[in-house]
Amino acid sequence: MNYDYSKKEFELFIELYQTVSAYSAEHPMDSGGDECRKNIQAAMKQLGQTPYLKLAIADIDGFYGTTTLMGAMEAVAAVSPSLYLSAEYSVRVLGRAIARWGNETLKKTFLDPLLSGESLGALALCEETVNVDNDPLATIGERRDGGVVLNGRKQFVVNAPVASVVGVVGLLDDKPALFLVETGAPGMTIDDTPGDALGYKGVAISGLHLRNCVVQEDRVIQCGPKENMTAILRLYENQVLMGASIGLAKASFEAARDYAKNHRTGGKPIIAYQEIGFKLSEMLTLYQASQLLAIRAAWTFENKPKEAGDLSLCAKVFCAESASQVAGEAMKILGSSAYFGANPVERAYCCARYGEVFGTSTELSRVKIGDAALGVKA
């Protein structure tokens, strides 16, 4: 047993926090618009110079896969949620899928540029019913003339408007498959970005249409019979949202704590009032509890994969709901300072809801956790 990260891991977290902080101070990434998107793409190249994008994908001496990754995720998400989400869906969701199931050619063609930060990727999983767990995938590939013709409709695809490659999840021969479609491929059209999102304003998110989109057969990935591709992709996505949640909780808590120490009323800092001090105590408790649970879930994923599914859902629900709660309480502590104008608390307040809604939603997660307790097979 060991509840500490190593010195090397801590140094990486600090480096990431400082690198992203310094960059975002000069180059806004979370306020929305084309400038943010460009800044995110440039920041990806900077992250590509660090071990961050390769964590849990490539073996790096002194780092321990998803366990190290969770600490790194927290550091980046706390500073720039939009950069974080773009980076993570690119490398940790699509990238990990290619690393896990792709051949060497696909890795060289598609994975390497993602890991260097030279390009962004997207994973198109969500369909009209949003939840692919209850309904079969409606995006279908058909073999035709030595290629695969793809038809379907996806929505809420993170990075879709800016990605150089989209991993489209659909069915081929009635089995789940990942179709790697390059931007500009005939038959794939990217929707306009829907109106202003509540949070993650710097991230380009949109739907896409596939109308007789031809994909070469060697760009179609399928997994072995013992693996459930969509479940694994959901797990990757849930890990990303866990990392986001603890980063948002950290940012909200620290901003509220610092404000409460410095903002004075009645002749004393507001942290000296029990109503504020106690609120901060509850926020810190939720933050620390979710941080530890997220790391344990990540460790379990690496070391006891059979136990990881349920535990990850528990962690995802707890982290996402805690982040919303912590951000909500932080908003009250900062008062009008948080409500008006861009600041970490307002940003976290808006972004935290994403974690509850996307991936396996907290509602569906609870049903699945309940099913697991009852011994109901998925």
Place this chain on the structure above:
Amino acid sequence: MDFAFTKEQEMFKKEIIRFAKKEIVPRVQEFDLNKAFDFESFRKLGDFGILGLHFPESYGGGGADVTTTVMAGEALGEAGVDGGLTLAYGAHSFLCADTIFKHGTEAQRKKYIPKLCSGEWIGCMGLTEPDAGSDVASMKTTAEKKGDKYVLNGSKIFITNAPIANVSVVYAKTDPDAKHMGISAFLVEKDTPGYTCGEPLIKMGVRTSQTSEQFFSNCEIPAENLLGNEGEGFNMSLQTVEWDRSALLAPFVGVSTYMLKRCTEYAKKRVQFGRSIGEFQATKRKLANIRIFGEAARSLIYRIAWCKDQGRPLNHLEAAVAKLFVGDWSVGPANDAMLVHGGYGYCHEYDMERIFRDSRLAPIGGGTSDIQKMIISKLM
């Protein structure tokens, strides 16, 4: 980071669960109903080695590390042992015996620790007073040195195990003007003239533990019954906090696993509207809430245990976070577990009612949740 337990620890946990289910759990409901202490079960805890688990073998203990000791507490909860017995165990082994072991002379250790490890003797700790709860410095019980004796006067309240204890670690002021640094700790044995206990208090939960007042009226004890030196009592009481925040909380985590198991068994059997209630999403949601709480709490508690095993000084902020989380967040899952059982959950026939009552102690005992928030807000 590494969250793995050793194979030996995991086997030991299974063994405790097996033992407790067979030897203790069958009597839990009866003793709770009668508000009676289960001496037989307590003695069996001693025979099994749980009461003295973390003490050296040379004193009759098991020589286990803190993590294993915490795991034993979790296992008792997971087996279905009631909060009264686990509280009695905690007060006995950690608040009393551990204080004696840490601060006592070799003679005191030899006299008390083996008997406390075996369960032959029962121990308790007298700290709280009617007007001095978390505000320890305002305690009024005094210990005046007269020749080779100390004379104790005052009273204590809410003392777990007091009516059944053979020995009590009692905190009293040797220097009433010195606030915290005027507090000293003493060993007071039952039947000492001038020492009496009140009738067991009628409590909402943890009913099998016996809790009462302690009264000291010109109670004379030998001077060698002083633990450590005069004025060291406050720091001794603080050191018990490490156990308060790990081993004493562990049964609550174990109970969450027990609740989940009982609830799933019930939800599968109970049929309404032509299907088992486990098929309803509202039931699954409650089961999920119980599981999520248990998983979150487990990490916090074992972190405290692991740090103690590393010999690190207690991180009071992390300890208060663990206590606050278990205290305030355990009540919801206990309520959910009762609700899954519906009317049966409200009745004593099913033990969810007892567990709900027992869980209400978590935000109160060993430093209330408000005190934890005070500590956290000062340290952050």
